[in-house]
Amino acid sequence: MSGLASGTLREYRCRVQPAWIDYNGHMSEAFYVLVFGHATDQVMDQIGLDEEYRQSTGHSLYTVEAHIRYLAETSLDTELTITSRLVGAGPKKLHLAHEMHAGDTLISTEELLALHVDQQSGRSAPFPPSVVDAITSLIPGPGEPAPDWTGRAVRS
Numbered sequence: 001m002s003g004l005a006s007g008t009l010r011e012y013r014c015r016v017q018p019a020w021i022d023y024n025g026h027m028s029e030a031f032y033v034l035v036f037g038h039a040t041d042q043v044m045d046q047i048g049l050d051e052e053y054r055q056s057t058g059h060s061l062y063t064v065e066a067h068i069r070y071l072a073e074t075s076l077d078t079e080l081t082i083t084s085r086l087v088g089a090g091p092k093k094l095h096l097a098h099e100m101h102a103g104d105t106l107i108s109t110e111e112l113l114a115l116h117v118d119q120q121s122g123r124s125a126p127f128p129p130s131v132v133d134a135i136t137s138l139i140p141g142p143g144e145p146a147p148d149w150t151g152r153a154v155r156s
Contacts, residue, residue, distance in 0.1 A: 016031075016077055026073040027078075035082060036108075036112075039098050047135055048134050059118050059119065061115070061117070069149065073107070080107075082099065092127065093113060094135065098111075099147070
């Protein structure tokens with residue numbers, strides 16, 4: 001895991017691009033999804049589901065449910081930092097929590113459930129042992145609860 005301590009996922013960083021700005025002068029909601037998607041890709045790379053794995057096995061991670069909260073606006077050229085945590089996992093699934101910060105301000109969160117899929121059959125498939133080991137090293141212990149914003153439903 002390239003020198004990272006067990007239990008640590010890399011931060012994903014990027015800057016808000018001009019094309020991401022909407023008619024209100026802020027980052028459009030679609031681009032929050034894009035940035036969170038890149039953070040998920042980085043998690044995949046770190047746990048062994050990288051491009052080489054996907055090409056050689058025909059398996060990949062598919063997001064089947066996501067919940068995004070938009071907490072603050074952000075604008076052009078803002079540096080974004082996304083921190084990611086594995087909240088839970090099973091033989092074929094991953095539960096992730098991403099937090100997007102602009103400086104010290106939490107501007108958005110994304111909780112997602114993803115399945116490991118055999119792209120040939122279109123069915124979920126168990127993770128290989130090397131990926132299970134990587135996931136296991138990143139799952140928080142019993143004294144480390146999931147963020148309090150996970151597990152919620154959309155409210156009206």
